[in-house]
Amino acid sequence: MKKLKDFAFIVVLNSVVLFGFHAQENPIDKKVQDLIAKMTLEEKVGQLFQVSGEEVTGPRGEKINITEYIKAGKVGSCLNIYGTKNVMRVQKAAIESSRLKIPLLFGLDVIHGYKTVFPAPIALASSWDPEIVRKAQKIAAKEMSSSGVMWTFTPMLDIARDPRWGRVVESFGEDPYLVSVMGRVSVEAFQGESFDKKDSVMATAKHYVGYGAVQAGREYYTVDISKRTLWEIYMPPFKAAVDTHVASVMPAFTTVNGVPMSANKELVNDVLREKWRFQGITVSDWNAIHELINHGVAENGADAAVQGINAGVDIDMVGGDYMNNLAALVKDNKVPVALVDKAVARILKKKFELGLFDNPYKYCDSEKEKEELLSSANREAAREIARESIVLLKNDNNILPLKMKDIKSVAVVGSLAESKRDIIGPWCGIGSEKDTISVLDAIKDVIPRGTVLNYQKGSEIEDNNESLVNAAVNAASKSDIIIAVLGESSEMSGEAASRSSIEIPEAQKTLLKWLSITGKPIVLVLMNGRPLDLSWEDKHIPAILETWFPGTEGGNAIADILFGKHNPSAKLPITFPKSLGQVPIAYNHLMCGRPATTETVTQKYVSKYLDIDNEPLYPFGYGLTYTAFSYSPIYLDKKEIKIGESLAASVVIKNTGKVDGKEVVQLYIRDMLASVARPIMDLKDFKKVSIKSGDSVKISFTITSDHLKFYNKDMEEIIEPGTFEVYIGTNSRDYQKESFKVVK
Secondary structure, three states: OHHHHHHHHHHHHHHHHHHHHHHHHOHHHHHHHHHHHHOOHHHHHHHOEEEEOOEEEOOOOOEEEHHHHHHOOOOOEEEOOOOHHHHHHHHHHHHHHOOOOOOOEEEEOOOOEOOOEOOOHHHHHHOOOHHHHHHHHHHHHHHHHOEOOOEEOOOEOOOOOOOOOHHHHHOOOOOHHHHHHHHHHHHHHHHOOOOOOOOOOEOEEEEEOOHHHOHHHOOOOOOOOOHHHHHHHHOHHHHHHHHOOOOEEEEOOOEEOOEEHHHOHHHHHHHHHHHOOOOOEEEOOOOOOOOHHHHOOOOOHHHHHHHHHHHOOOEEEOOOHHHHHHHHHHHOOOOOHHHHHHHHHHHHHHHHHOOOOOOOOOOEOHHHHHHHOOOHHHHHHHHHHHHOOOEEEEEHHHOOOOOHHHOOEEEEEOHHHOOOOHHHOOOOOOOOHHHOOOHHHHHHHHOOOOOEEEEEOOOOOOOOOHHHHHHHHHHHHOOOEEEEEEEOOHHHOOOOOOOOOOOOOHHHHHHHHHHHHOOOOEEEEEEOOOOOOOHHHHHHOOEEEEOOOOOOOHHHHHHHHHOOOOOOOOOOOOOEOOOHHHOOOOOOOEOOOOEOOOOOOOOOOOEOOOOOOOOOOEOOOOOEOOOOEEEOOOEEOOOEEEOOOOEEEEEEEEEOOOOOEEEEEEEEEEEOOOOOOOEOOEEEEEEEEEEOOOOEEEEEEEEOHHHOOEEOOOOOEEOOOEEEEEEEEOOOOOEEEEEEEEEO
């Protein structure tokens, strides 16, 4: 009997200790519950409403002064209010005039920089350097946090495989592993080790999930993909962000297999919250809950609100369906108040974690704002990061870097050369063209004294005339070399910027063809937010630089590459097709029953086109440099491993060129025989390494069980015994190959 009493005492003691430890570990939770207990239903619903700007459209289309809503406790967060003075003024209404003095969250789309604009995300991914991405996002966090903004709606983790889609520019590319890596470091850079620090802000993983798979590349359109593709390709970056404790997740505008994400309980609540244990905030995209009516799944705003809150979407961005309907729905027993309380608790918890209850003006520091925004250090970092993000696609006869001792005159052609707005791209924070360095200005600064610079616009972005073309051709004819800065305007990429053609706009392409007739060597400098069909350009232009939208210091970075101050090392994070007819195209496709191999390509009944081959113009992972690298055969320290064991794969890389350079060494793996069809290769790791001219380095990768897992027929993650091929190389087409076996 004594033993039973002792045992009971121990159980009770352990329970007390464990409960006390839990409470000590989560002191914020009690504060949150105490506050919720004091809130009216209307105040709870207010926490779920996000407004944009300082006035919002009301239920009948009227303009509402949000200050009065804030004072009444009917607003929980604000979008597009930034700057220390503006944020303090609005926050003051909540702190000094609302009943419970609950501080507001202030969010902004800081996608690739706040005031200092960095290269667009597709360009950042081209660096294949996580620390470069971390550096850019950390500076963005410092700038925005000094200006009152504590919540950014980035990183965008959508896998992008259709270049028609405008939001390719916001993505980190086509590969789940690369996107996961860049997404993870972005979350870490924005959020820091804890929210205690003034420059730690909330990140948002968006758009959950499958948004990049919109049919025909058309913005906001249907997504219809298999469960396997969803889980193998589109889900991993979001899982990586959740594992990195991302503060918020934004469901996509789109449907996934018939169910709009704003009402997708299976993916938002059941997977994101219950399976993955996501503890943060979910926030709808702009008006997305109300758009459930347009999707044809909600009868009205009240119905949309029911579906949104049941799915697990905490915050209604701008739409107003929560604000207008939730309180009544709870009172009519159509929505459990517990659902509202859970959403409110998650929002309040983030406000406590950010320290806003202790200091509502924590992120408002006018002195720091003056020091931080567009500082000389930030500009220099932007220049460095832009250089690391520019991809050299072609360089016949080593035309680049330009050897100015042999060049007496340079023609710069293209309206993008002088544009200070387009070079910073879409979603450029509060960046301004007034602070931006154009390509033309940068070239003027670096060409030697005495070298003649002939600039002509040649054409507008999408329009030209004979006089513009003639002036450009005349200038080019009098010059030793032509630098043609062509591509897309900033408005041709981004949200709601899908294109049915992925060529350089016809006006500029016509100009380029006329320039080529002069016979003068041409360097094509591209600005664009998506892969382009460059088949003609690749055949006729000797040197091509993919600069994407390089940001505030983009002009200087491009000049650094052109004139040899910096050796390019970036690689493509997305495939460039030969033709739009190949789209969608990605490197890690499945093998088919009738592949068009070297041996079968001349046969009729194989998987091929009649007019072009299947290969892309530029493969995933591709990029040139001003030096050259050779790869040794792969050495495996084991040729056979058991499930759960690991092995090392290594190569020796030599810089065989005349200048120092950086190489992105890429590891791919293929499962040769499995119970379901597997991709021809999958990126599993990469390393960027600096190698001096003439030097060699040994690069090793550890291959673990995580690299060999896949989903079987029952969608269970497993490893199957068998043969695996290992590829280590400079891109997904050019590599060394070796194999090993996995046994039970």
